Structures are given as C-alpha cells and as structure tokens.
C-alpha cells in the first residue's frame with residue numbers, strides 16, 4: 001500500500017491536502033486503536049501532550065511563546081514589585097505567580113516556566129543584567145581562558161530555585177494543562193555570551209566560530225552538557241515537555257546550521273532521553289529553511305518543531321506532518337493588528353494543519369504592545385466559541 005505522504009508530488013492543491021487528512025486519519029486510527037487500554041490512558045492526557053505524541057486531539061492545543069510578559073498588566077505589577085527581571089526568575093513565589101497568570105486569564109493548554117534562556121550562562125558564572133528597554137547584557141566570553149574561568153556545572157544555588165518553581169507550578173496547574181520547561185539552544189546562547197548582548201546578525205559568534213574553532217567548540221560543548229542536565233532537572237521536577245529555543249538559527253549557512261544548530265540539539269536530545277526515556281522535546285530553530293527543519297527532525301528525533309511565520313505551511317506539512325508535530329505559526333504582528341486580518345490568518349493556519357498533529361502558537365514571542373482583546377479574539381476563534 002502506498003503512503004500518500006511519501007509520493008513525489010510537489011504541488012499543494014486541494015487533492016493533496018485531502019491526502020494529508022486521510023493520512024492524518026489513518027495515523028489517528030493506528031495510534032488510537034492499538035488497544036482500548038491505550039485509548040483510555042491517553043484520554044486524560046493534556047491535549048498538548050497528545051499532539052506531541054503524534055495524535056490528533058479533539059481540539060487544537062494553544063499556548064503562546066512569551067505568554068507571561070509585559071503585555072499583561074498583572075505581569076507588569078509583579079515585575080515592578082520585584083524590581084529586577086532576574087529576581088523574578090530566581091524567586092520561586094514570583095516565578096510561579098507570573099507563570100500561572102496567563103493560564104488563569106486565558107486558560108491556555110500549556111504553561112511555560114517563567115525564566116530566561118540566559119539563566120544558563122548566568123549559572124555558569126557570567127555576570128548578567130537586564131537593562132530596562134535595552135535587553136540583556138553579559139560580560140562577553142571570547143577566549144578559551146575566559147571559558148576556563150567559568151563553572152563546569154550550573155550553580156545549584158541558582159538552578160535549584162528554578163527547579164523548585166517548576167515543581168510548584170506543576171502542583172498548582174490543572175491536570176489538563178501541560179507544563180513546558182525550556183532552555184536556549186547552544187548556538188543561540190553562545191551568540192549572547194560571545195557578543196555580551198543581542199546583535200542584529202550574530203556576527204561576533206559567527207566570526208568566533210571561524211577564527212577560534214577550538215574555543216567555539218568548547219563553548220558549545222559546555223552548553224550542550226549543562227543544558228541537557230538542566231532540562232533533565234526540569235523534567236524530573238515536573239515539566240511534561242521541554243522546548244529548545246534556537247532563536248538565531250536562521251543566520252547560519254546550511255553547513256553551519258548542521259554543525260552548530262542540529263548537532264548540539266541532537267546531543268542534548270540524546271543526553272536527556274538517556275536520563276528521561278521518552279522525554280518529549282520541541283525544537284524551535286527560528287528562521288530555519290524547510291530542508292534545515294527536515295534535517296533537524298531526521299537527526300534529532302524531536303517530537304515537534306516550532307515554525308516561525310515565514311514557514312510555508314503546506315510544504316512543511318507535506319515534508320514533516322507524518323514525522324513530528326508542527327507548532328506555530330501566527331505572525332506576532334497579526335496579533336497586534338487584530339480584526340479581520342487576525343481572523344483570516346488563524347483560519348488559514350487551522351485549515352492548513354487540519355487533521356495533523358498541530359499545536360497552535362505564534363511564530364515568535366508575543367510583543368509587549370499586543371492588545372489583550374486580540375489574544376481573547378484569537379483563543380475564541382481557535383476554540384470556535
């Protein structure tokens with residue numbers, strides 16, 4: 001019997017979409033009908049996890065990257081009281097509170113731990129500050145000697161506070177809401193460590209990889225090992241799945257993408273699953289091409305890939321829909337615009353992924369200026385209420 005997902009058809013007409021749906025239905029049948037017991041055990045599972053397991057839940061799970069953040073007045077109030085962003089991250093009471101805020105307000109299908117990808121370099125001993133309106137500032141690490149001066153392992157005084165927040169969040173969340181942990185991918189974290197800040201094209205890290213490959217490889221290795229342990233800690237503390245953010249993957253040429261985005265993520269996935277068998281992992285290599293995404297899924301075996309708003313949805317589904325879940329990909333600017341543009345974009349995303357294992361999300365983090373009524377409009381549209 002031929003698999004409609006493995007044909008060489010390259011146009012994405014309605015006939016082709018019908019095939020996806022049939023394949024999705026078949027996949028549902030084979031996944032769901034293995035035994036009545038398996039069916040019963042998945043019924044109570046959060047729908048986000050059903051999608052990550054390759055099932056097609058009876059409604060589309062929704063969460064938003066940066067869903068706890070400055071667009072929420074209740075976040076701004078806690079942030080003001082804490083004074084400093086890192087205080088929020090390392091004070092379990094506050095991290096639990098801001099993680100739960102968007103769940104209380106919107107009832108998303110997943111909470112994401114409130115923290116930051118730069119907690120990893122900070123816990124390795126890199127001084128870090130967040131200047132108001134300017135983003136993060138780190139003391140740059142640009143040589144093997146500077147790397148050698150950092151810790152080999154994450155400082156437990158910092159990380160244990162984050163893990164305590166994880167277990168308290170899990171205890172307070174409704175059981176139908178999944179809890180996501182996360183870390184930055186080694187490449188993206190390295191770009192901030194080397195430049196000491198965000199840069200437009202990550203030139204300092206790209207140059208370092210060319211000029212001093214021994215240093216750069218050692219830095220990536222340190223991040224692979226510590227990030228894997230950190231994710232294992234989060235999963236053991238109660239995270240149901242984890243996402244690896246490779247926000248700057250899109251600046252890498254195809255060879256460098258394999259070497260600095262795919263390969264470190266592959267190693268993290270394998271280290272994590274050695275400790276936590278079957279760990280559910282989402283990779284978000286922002287800006288990756290479709291061949292890049294395909295290679296990522298093939299090499300790493302992640303459960304899902306995050307798609308930014310530039311992804312060609314039918315082509316991505318055609319290439320990957322039978323191999324992993326697809327997460328995304330509403331343009332965060334559409335959520336600022338609202339109105340009919342928002343409705344039309346949501347409808348297109350839902351139509352393109354109908355019958356697939358799809359997690360609704362934005363193509364990148366929600367922006368602080370986003371009106372809350374547009375988030376409500378989005379959720380109502382997706383849930384059909």
Ligand SMILES: Cc1c2[nH]c(c1CCC(=O)O)Cc1[nH]c(c(CCC(=O)O)c1C)Cc1[nH]c(c(CCC(=O)O)c1C)Cc1[nH]c(c(C)c1CCC(=O)O)C2
Nearest residue numbers: 065066067068069112113114115116117135136245247365
């Ligand atoms: C690159 C990156 C960072 N942090 C993160 C990434 C990867 C995702 C992406 O590409 O956006 C990841 C991140 N940062 C934050 C979370 C929390 C969980 C979530 O709601 O998604 C997550 C998952 C909170 C945050 N991290 C930050 C804020 C804003 C801090 C504040 O309250 O002032 C929040 C809510 C600060 C931060 N942290 C970082 C930057 C560049 C900035 C400044 C830009 C900004 O202010 O939006 C680094």
